[in-house]
Amino acid sequence: MRTADQPIRISLFAPNGRMGKAIAMAVADDPGFEIDQNHGDVLVDFSAPDAxxxxxxRAISAGIPILVGTTGLDENADERIAEAAKQVAVLRAPNTSLGIAVLAQLVETAAQLLGPEWDIEIAETHHRMKADAPSGTAWLLAQAAACGRGTDIDAEAGRAGTGLKRKPGAIGFASLRGGTVAGEHDVMFLGEKERIVLSHRAENRLIFARGALAGARFLVGRPVGLYSMRDVTGAL
Structure with missing residues (x-):
């Protein structure tokens, strides 16, 4: 059993992926962690939806918590994750940036204060290889806005360039892909003759890796249940 003065052992479900390599780099710079593929204290999954x-x-079999950072999950993912969370601690994090976690809270507060009279548009830009659109982070921010003002997320009316008229209270999305952009998100609140823009810019993939390590640290010793990055920032 791990003692408090020993490094937290990270098992990477997809060690050769972009995020797997970034997390390994972050671990190399942090003596509080080490990579152990066979005897991890926490399993970290940034792989593919079908995995x-x-x-x-694997997490349930090993009896260890898991951080799920994979995006683009199918409609059955919520149920699968909820079932797993009855047996181990699960941190579901479409984006592990601590800045995005704070941004989501700001978006929820702004949506609550401004009300349905303000339109909400979420624009996100990522590298050309990203498969899902809108991004998992865009959905996270939309959910925060919807929670703030009690509306549904209208994905069909939210696609960029469709020309669809927004339904009252709908949240729109615009997704751009190109180059090597790590991640850019803008949440726009548009009112009569004024607008508020809340933004986040990821300058390097290592910010997600460091956030994943913060999430892993949070999970160690945590009771069975489903957690989010808001729980992580609340524990800092």
């Missing part, structure tokens, strides 16, 4: 069940099964 979700395998990663959850």
């Amino acid at each position: 979700l069940q395998d990663s959850l099964d």
Whole structure:
């Protein structure tokens, strides 16, 4: 059993992926962690949607918590993650940036204060290889806005360039892909003759890796249940 003065052992479900390599780099610079693929204290999954069940099964079999950072998950993912969270601690984090976690709270507050009279548009830009759109982070921010003012997320009316008229209270999305952009998100609140823009810019993939390590540290010793990055920032 791990003692408090020993490094937290990270098992990477997809060690050769972009985020797997970034997390390994972050671990190399942090003596509080080490990579141990066979005897991890926490399993970290930034893989592909179709690998979700395998990663959850691995965490349950080993009896260790899991951080799920994979985006683009299918409609059954919520149920699978909820079931796993009855057996191990699960941190679901579409974006592990601590800045994004704070941004989501700001978006929720702004949506609550401004009300449905203000339109909400979320614009996100990522590298050309990103498969899902809108991004998982864009959905996270939309959910925060919807929570703030009690509206539904209208994805169909939210696609960029569709020309669809927004339904009252709908949240729109615009997704751009190109180059090597790590991640840019703008949440725009548009009112009569004024607008508020809340933004986040990821300048390097290592910010997600460091956030994942913060999430892993949070999970160690945590009771069974489902957690978010808001829980992580609240514990800092």
